[in-house]
Amino acid sequence: MGSRNDSTGMPMRRSTGAAMLALFFTTAAVAADNRFCGGPVPQTGKPTDLAHVVGDQTLEYIVDQPASLMVCSKGYLLEKCGDHDNARKVFDKCIAAGYIGAMIWKALMLQDGAGGVPPDLPAAAELMRRAALAGDSPYAILGKLHYASALQEGRGVPKDEAEARKWFEAAARDGNPDAIEFLRAGYHVGDRDGQARGTGTPPPPVLAGPTPPLPGELFEAAQAKIAARPAQEVRGASARRLLDAPPSTPPVSPPSPADASVSAPVAGQHLAKLAEPVAQPVGSASSGLAALFGVLLLSGALHQSLRAPTARRSLSLSRA
Numbered sequence: 001m002g003s004r005n006d007s008t009g010m011p012m013r014r015s016t017g018a019a020m021l022a023l024f025f026t027t028a029a030v031a032a033d034n035r036f037c038g039g040p041v042p043q044t045g046k047p048t049d050l051a052h053v054v055g056d057q058t059l060e061y062i063v064d065q066p067a068s069l070m071v072c073s074k075g076y077l078l079e080k081c082g083d084h085d086n087a088r089k090v091f092d093k094c095i096a097a098g099y100i101g102a103m104i105w106k107a108l109m110l111q112d113g114a115g116g117v118p119p120d121l122p123a124a125a126e127l128m129r130r131a132a133l134a135g136d137s138p139y140a141i142l143g144k145l146h147y148a149s150a151l152q153e154g155r156g157v158p159k160d161e162a163e164a165r166k167w168f169e170a171a172a173r174d175g176n177p178d179a180i181e182f183l184r185a186g187y188h189v190g191d192r193d194g195q196a197r198g199t200g201t202p203p204p205p206v207l208a209g210p211t212p213p214l215p216g217e218l219f220e221a222a223q224a225k226i227a228a229r230p231a232q233e234v235r236g237a238s239a240r241r242l243l244d245a246p247p248s249t250p251p252v253s254p255p256s257p258a259d260a261s262v263s264a265p266v267a268g269q270h271l272a273k274l275a276e277p278v279a280q281p282v283g284s285a286s287s288g289l290a291a292l293f294g295v296l297l298l299s300g301a302l303h304q305s306l307r308a309p310t311a312r313r314s315l316s317l318s319r320a
Contacts, residue, residue, distance in 0.1 A: 035060075035085075037059055037083055059074060059083075063086050071090060072090065072101060074090065075087050075090030075105065076101075078090060079105065084109070091109070095127075101139045103127045107127035107128050107146065110124040111155070123156070124155075131143025131147075132147045132170075144168075144174070145168075146191050148170075148179070148182075149188075149190075151163050152200060153193075168182050178190030186201050187202050
């Protein structure tokens with residue numbers, strides 16, 4: 001029984017090991033294929049499989065398109081993700097079409113030896129010179145800076161510091177900060193070599209002597225000193241600080257209510273007090289109105305009594 005189980009289990013283990021090995025090599029091959037920043041789009045051969053179609057927004061499609069601003073910018077993306085072959089393909093067609101940015105990017109690739117290709121410093125310096133002479137463009141300003149750096153260091157061209165200064169001055173007139181810094185200090189880091197060294201002679205370090213501690217280090221050192229002291233000593237020191245403290249200014253007591261009636265002199269405009277109005281009794285006003293109404297009533301009645309005899313005499317005379 002045991003031998004039979006071993007004989008049936010052995011082929012299963014071999015097949016599993018072979019599958020794992022095949023999977024490992026397949027994964028390694030896919031990981032090594034970084035074309036188009038992640039590998040080409042897998043094709044299934046089915047027209048209805050829209051998930052595996054090389055669309056017009058994919059890098060695989062753009063690489064084969066004619067030079068344009070969009071295509072040249074994708075060349076920069078291809079270079080950054082490690083697809084150097086397709087980046088060179090894009091840059092070459094863009095340089096032939098006159099795109100200045102492609103000259104700068106291709107020159108940096110040639111200068112650094114990207115993609116395992118040996119550096120070509122003369123070709124890089126020539127592309128920088130062409131970009132510097134390309135006219136009014138932000139990339140032309142970068143071309144002036146890089147070509148001046150090549151002349152300053154003798155990278156791909158004969159070393160000529162006087163000619164390099166002319167190009168640095170031209171880039172500085174266009175507002176390039178690295179060129180301005182080089183004219184000020186004789187050194188700039190806008191163009192570094194493979195060891196991250198800038199162009200020119202670096203200035204001496206600003207701070208001489210040991211590096212000052214950081215604020216966090218000072219805080220930790222102070223906490224360590226406090227923790228090393230006995231707790232009783234720390235409490236005694238706190239008590240002594242409280243006892244030795246100078247007496248504080250006594251608080252000013254608020255004025256008593258008796259002093260509220262005393263009018264203190266007020267600086268500025270003085271306002272006079274208004275006399276309080278005398279309150280008139282309500283009953284006197286109503287009685288005066290009633291007396292006036294009675295006088296008017298009596299005068300009316302008297303006037304009617306005097307007119308009555310005169311009216312009767314006039315009526316009798318008219319009848320006669």
